[in-house]
Amino acid sequence: MSTDVLIVGAGPTGLALGIDLARRGVDALVVERAGELFPGSRGKGIQPRTMEVFDDLGVLDAIHAAGGGYPVGMIWQDGQRVGEHRMFDPVEATEDSPYDEPWMVPQWRTQRILFDRLEELGGRVAFGLEATGIEQDANGVTVRLSAHGESSDGSASLRRGAGNCATSHDGPAAGNRPLAALPAVLRARYVVAADGGRSAVRRALGIGMTGETVDPNPTLVADARITGLDRDNWHIFPPRGEGDGFLAICPLAGTEDFQVTAQFPEGSSVDLSLEGVRKVVAARSHLAPEDVTEVRWASDFRPRAALADRFRDGRVFLAGDAAHIHSPAGGQGLNTSVQDAYNLGWKLGAVLRDGVDEALLETYEEERRPVAADMLGLSTSVHRGEVRRGEATRQLGLGYRESSLTAETRQAPAALRAGDRAPDGTLGGVRLFDAFRGPHWTLLAVGVEAPELPGPVGVVRGPAQESYGKGLFLVRPDGYVGWAGDTADGLPRYLARAGL
Known part of the structure; x- marks a missing residue:
């Protein structure tokens, strides 16, 4: 069996990339080692820039309906409310930036929404399937797959998940429809490793990661049902004494659950059971053990920041946590990961469907690795209390001014430069985000005449x-200004390079 793109990992990165490729008519298969979608809330913050990406990918309405805004933090001491804590510096929405603050959606629900959108577009996800070997040649990649219960001919019997998120969150799984048996060896023109921080693909390629431990103290994170707390606040219980850790209990928007986060001293073992969660909640708050009625998912981690030494090896690309691992502080990990997929998707589509020179794919690492490095530094600074969540964490200021794919030809450019995010707004009675939506390029003729352009360019x-x-602004399919000029001089050369 062969496919244009094999995506390893059905997290937010892999699913977003699958959506982008599916809408471009690229044959892609997503494979996921686990038997279901991720069942927990871990990456719950969706930043304004990612909201714009989700608008383009066709899932924004579902994301809005599934979540809500972040509540005000309420600080408790000895069972009394003693003060409020604002998680984010306030930022007002403007016409050019319509999404002002992060939107809270538990990660399991975000993935379910992305999965449903991928299926709507005809995309495929195979669960219970692991990539165990990779070999490259000049024309493609041969990937060895393994699954539980192999047939006598060596093929893996897989299932197609029908939105099969954890039953504890969303009712019974929607059933698993059979997916035609896949061979133990699959051929792909390109492979994208979106298989997380412990990426098997990255390790198979021998790509190292450089990083540091952000905090040696282990942290518990759990989704739980809790009585005795209102859902209007993010409840914060500071350490009571030396050696104690903090406790935070956040109502998860769009659900009946709370996310419990508790830090422990370095070297501690973390009990993920119901009794373990009850014990830490009762010890650090005014709640009784029985107020924790159910634990629906739990995990522990030690915050770390790390960056892959490179994001590409021949025909294999790293994206998401496989390429960069963040502290959860500031909500940058999931968002940076989705934007990796958004950057890579249109470039793979241009090469595979439009015949653009493969050199375009070299700009993926060129553009995304510096962004990931900056976001890692930001996440670490937020974790350590050196930077507040605010303008930088919204990710609207990220761009590619230094990219080889960027051309600024104006004599006296204003604040907006080629390489920057293309703002929303209204031009000639048209909302710009409406004009950008879809897998195409868009030329904005702002106060100047527009030249004749090929059909694919809006x-x-x-x-x-x-x-x-x-001036003239040529907006890329991922919503960044690729080329800007006072006149159309130089635009044809840029368009030819882009395969338009």
């Missing part, structure tokens, strides 16, 4: 406006 015309000033 064109929006209008007078000079505040966000863009005046």
Whole structure:
């Protein structure tokens, strides 16, 4: 069996990439080692830039419906409310940035929404399947697959998940429909490793990771049902004495659950059982053990920051946690990962479907690795209390000004430069995010005449406006300005390079 792209890992990164490729008509298969989608809440914050990405991928309405805003932190001491804590510096929505603050959606629900969208577009996910060997040649990648219960001919009998998230969260699994048996060896033109921080693909390629332990203290995170606390606040219980850790209990928007987070001294073992969670909640708050009525998912971790030494090896790309591991502070990990997929998806589509030179794929690492490095530094600084959550953590200021794919040709460019995120707004009566939505390029003619362009490029015309000033702006499929000019001089050369 062969496919254009094999995506290893059905987390937010792999599913978002699968959606982007499916809408471009690229044949892709997502394989996931686990037998179901991730069942926990861990990556619950969706930043404004990722909300814009989800708008383009067609899942924003579902994401809005599934979550809610972040509650105000309430600090407790000896059973009394003693003060409030604002998690984020306030930022008002503007016309060019319509999503002002992070949106809380438990990770399991985000993945379910992405999975449903992928199936809607005809995409495929095979659960219970692991990539155990990779060999490359000039034309493609041969991937050896293994699964539980192999047939006599060596093929793996797999299942297609029908949104099979954990039954504890979303009622009984929607049933598993049979997926045609896959061979033990699969051929792909490209492979994307989106298989997490312990990526088997990255290790098989021999790609190292450079990083540090952000905090040696182990941390418990659990989804639980709890009585005796309101759902209007994020409840914070500071350490009571030396050697104690903090406890935070956050209502998970769109569910009846709370996320319990508790830090322990270095070297401690973390009890993930119901009794273990009850014990730490009762010891650090005014709640009784029986107020924790159920633990629906639990895990422990030690915050770490690490960056892969490279994001590409021949025809194999690293994305998401396989390429960068973040502290959860500041909510940068899932968001940076989804944006990896958003950057890579259109480039793979251009090469595989539009015949663009493969050199375009070299810009993936060039653009995304510096961004990931910056976001790792930001996550670590937020974790250590050196930076507050605010403008930087919203990720709207990220861009690719230094990319070889960026061309700024104006004599006196304004604040908005080629390589920057293309703002929303209205031009000639058209909302720009509506014009950008879809797998195409868009030319904005702002206060100047628009040249004749190939069919695949959308064109929006209008007078000079505040966000863009005046000029021609060619917006990439991922919503960044690729080329900007006072006139169309140089635009044909750029379009030819992009395969348009």
